[in-house]
Amino acid sequence: MTESLEPHRRTAWRAYIEASQRLFTQLEDDLRAASDLSFADYHVLVLLSEAPGQRLRMGELASRLVFSPSRLTYQISSMQRRGLVAKQACPEDRRGSEAVLTAAGLLTLREAAPHHLASVRTHLMDDLDDDEVAALTRIFDRLGRRLRAERSPHPSES
């Protein structure tokens, strides 16, 4: 069902989509086994840990995660129940709210990170030579920039 892609490109697309889905499932299985976190939980913890004051507005977080507002609300509520994040009104805008990393969230991330990175290295990165690392960066850096630019006028429609 991919007849309209030239054969080499069809092969590349299929290899990429199938291996990536398999990789993400494997990484998430490893994360859950070692740290009881989903891929989305981990990504939220990383984004908050790197933000100034370890906090982000919900809209910004939704756009970084490419989550719809309802999916983000569900995600953050689940992490709140587990004590990993707190939610509070924005200091500069009372109608907005932001997600704040808790100390428990930071400690969970610090404990999970080495396991997760070992799994990223084992399953993907240690197998790549320097040229492949450079190709990966070139392709996906460009793709990420293009997709962010295409989506940015409608961040809440995702």
Add this chain to the structure above:
Amino acid sequence: MTESLEPHRRTAWRAYIEASQRLFTQLEDDLRAASDLSFADYHVLVLLSEAPGQRLRMGELASRLVFSPSRLTYQISSMQRRGLVAKQACPEDRRGSEAVLTAAGLLTLREAAPHHLASVRTHLMDDLDDDEVAALTRIFDRLGRRLRAERSPHPSES
């Protein structure tokens, strides 16, 4: 939180994971808008359409999709309700069951495929030069083969 990866590899990993998540969200949004299918629905339709007799055992389908048995049951039930697939006992093993593509499922796939491929080309493939296509194939073909080999002793534990 990726300190234990050498900086160039950390950049490559982040570019890949972030752009890929964004791409899959975009492709799924496009699929839903054009055809009311999720990414998983589409993938099931493609796999069944390419299988002999347009049917696959549930275990084989779960392993190809990297779905747990319960996630696959949920996925196939949802597609059954929409008339896209049927489920029946395996002719050669009455205890097993298989998913069968219906005519409506095939027609839905045929209608969805050109839109989906256009979206794959627009967002990713048309922007890659031949060297990048070759790199993508090399990296992800090797990754896919390695992950399948690692997982194959325990296909039902995913």
